[in-house]
Amino acid sequence: MHMFRKNIKTKSGEGLIIREAIATDASTLIEYVNKVVGESNFLTLGVGDFNKTVEEEEKIIEDHSSAKNRIFLVAEINGKVVGLLNVNASNKPRLKHIGDFGVTVLKDHWGKGIGSSLIEAMLDWAKSTEIIRKINLNVQANNEAAIALYKKFGFEIEGIIRRDSFIDGKFYDAYAMGILIN
Amino acid sequence: MHMFRKNIKTKSGEGLIIREAIATDASTLIEYVNKVVGESNFLTLGVGDFNKTVEEEEKIIEDHSSAKNRIFLVAEINGKVVGLLNVNASNKPRLKHIGDFGVTVLKDHWGKGIGSSLIEAMLDWAKSTEIIRKINLNVQANNEAAIALYKKFGFEIEGIIRRDSFIDGKFYDAYAMGILIN
Numbered sequence: 001m002h003m004f005r006k007n008i009k010t011k012s013g014e015g016l017i018i019r020e021a022i023a024t025d026a027s028t029l030i031e032y033v034n035k036v037v038g039e040s041n042f043l044t045l046g047v048g049d050f051n052k053t054v055e056e057e058e059k060i061i062e063d064h065s066s067a068k069n070r071i072f073l074v075a076e077i078n079g080k081v082v083g084l085l086n087v088n089a090s091n092k093p094r095l096k097h098i099g100d101f102g103v104t105v106l107k108d109h110w111g112k113g114i115g116s117s118l119i120e121a122m123l124d125w126a127k128s129t130e131i132i133r134k135i136n137l138n139v140q141a142n143n144e145a146a147i148a149l150y151k152k153f154g155f156e157i158e159g160i161i162r163r164d165s166f167i168d169g170k171f172y173d174a175y176a177m178g179i180l181i182n
Numbered sequence: 183m184h185m186f187r188k189n190i191k192t193k194s195g196e197g198l199i200i201r202e203a204i205a206t207d208a209s210t211l212i213e214y215v216n217k218v219v220g221e222s223n224f225l226t227l228g229v230g231d232f233n234k235t236v237e238e239e240e241k242i243i244e245d246h247s248s249a250k251n252r253i254f255l256v257a258e259i260n261g262k263v264v265g266l267l268n269v270n271a272s273n274k275p276r277l278k279h280i281g282d283f284g285v286t287v288l289k290d291h292w293g294k295g296i297g298s299s300l301i302e303a304m305l306d307w308a309k310s311t312e313i314i315r316k317i318n319l320n321v322q323a324n325n326e327a328a329i330a331l332y333k334k335f336g337f338e339i340e341g342i343i344r345r346d347s348f349i350d351g352k353f354y355d356a357y358a359m360g361i362l363i364n
Contacts, residue, residue: 037275046277086256094226094347133353134345159341164317165276176341176358 004073004125010112014077018019019122020065021072025081026057029074032081032106042143044165069096069131072103073121075114077103082109089132097133099126115146119153126181133181138164141173155179186255192294196259200303203254205264205297207237211256214263221289224325224348251278251313255303257287257296264291267300271314272352279315281308281311291327297328308363315363322344323355337361 005019009118021029030052052060064072067089075083083105090096090130102123105114139146141160155177164174187201203211212234219227235244246254249271257265265287272278283304287296308314321328325343337359346356 044274046276049275071266092226093231094228096347097348097353099296119184133348136343158343159339161318161358162360163279166279166315167276171279176343180344 004071004121006117006121008117010077010109010117012112014112016057016112016114017074017076018117019074019076021061021074021084022065023061025074026054026061027144029061030054030057032084033104036084036104036106040104042140042146043104046167055165067091071122073118073126075118075123077109082106083114083118085122085133087122087126087135097131099132099135101135101137108180110157115149116152118175119149120152123153123179123181125157134178135181136176136178138174138176139174140165147175147177150177153179186303188303190299192259192291192296192299194294196294196300198294198296199256199258200299201241201256201258203241203256203266205240205246207256208236208243209267210263211243212236214238214266215286218266218286218288222286223349224322224328225286228349249273250311251281252305253304255300255307257300259291264288265296265300267304269304269308269314269317278295278315281314281317283317283319297331298334301331305335305361305363316360317363318358318360320356320358322347323357329357329359332359337362 003020008016010016022121033050037043037050038047063073064070069089071087073085073117074081085101085103087099089099103115103118126135137150157175158178159176161174161176163171165172185202190198192198215232216308217224219232220229243254246252251271253269255267256263267283267285269281269283271281285297285300308317319332320343323333340360341359343356343358345353347354
């Protein structure tokens with residue numbers, strides 16, 4: 001059980017809270033995901049593809065907050081969820097040092113540094129775990145803004161994975177990116 | 183539901199059956215996995231890391247046989263399971279064309295072409311699905327025999343994933359390999 005909470009400001013001076021998701025966020029997060037998947041074509045979830053029930057989402061949140069190598073971070077402005085970052089990891093002894101993450105921000109809040117704040121908080125957390133020694137992500141190879149952001153934080157391209165998603169009738173390659181946590 | 187079964191011969195002339203796993207194999211497969219993990223240090227499972235119950239293993243087998251983009255193949259000699267190949271895949275529309283697989287063979291039966299027979303059967307199946315359009319695998323970067331085998335079947339190295347496993351106190355890189363299915 002880790003309880004992470006940070007009060008900061010966006011680039012435009014708004015109050016921004018980065019905190020761990022809690023079970024009572026479940027229905028809000030389902031709404032959030034259903035909105036965000038319609039705002040970008042760079043995600044592995046499309047419109048209508050996310051079908052978790054509130055109970056399932058609660059369980060995911062609890063699985064994250066009880067695991068030392070997983071975290072579910074929420075970015076909030078004025079009590080509204082505007083961004084989400086999720087680190088998944090295996091329980092297997094040979095793999096439990098690896099976190100896989102994904103991050104999204106609502107389109108209305110792009111350009112405010114919210115993705116950066118989430119990634120920064122995640123990397124701080126990862127270093128504090130003493131379990132996580134590697135963070136991985138996959139990003140669509142033509143998502144230049146995201147790739148630049150990840151590189152800013154020290155992520156390196158480790159591979160080009162062919163046909164890593166199929167969106168509107170077309171295959172897209174992805175970069176496998178990773179950063180060592182020491 | 184797909185029902186795959188092939189009667190062939192090993193290099194040494196023994197009768198070899200490649201078939202889909204069925205629910206009643208569950209306890210045999212658990213025994214098999216617990217044996218095979220002790221015979222190689224190239225796997226992401228170590229000794230004692232596999233803790234599925236018979237019921238859980240039955241469910242995994244059924245999940246595979248009922249999904250069009252997953253398969254669980256068994257290699258059998260004289261009624262004994264000597265090899266296993268497992269293709270996992272997502273249900274998400276943007277990802278369901280991707281199969282991830284792993285394959286093992288009991289040490290006593292290495293060098294008989296059983297891994298090749300399993301991979302060949304898997305690729306035949308993948309082409310027949312009309313859903314699978316990409317097969318991925320991760321292999322420890324120093325597992326030269328396996329890498330050569332995958333290359334023989336047309337798999338290409340798409341990336342070098344750092345710290346992809348942690349075995350006996352040491353991190354190992356892996357190759358992300360993939361093949362397009364057309």
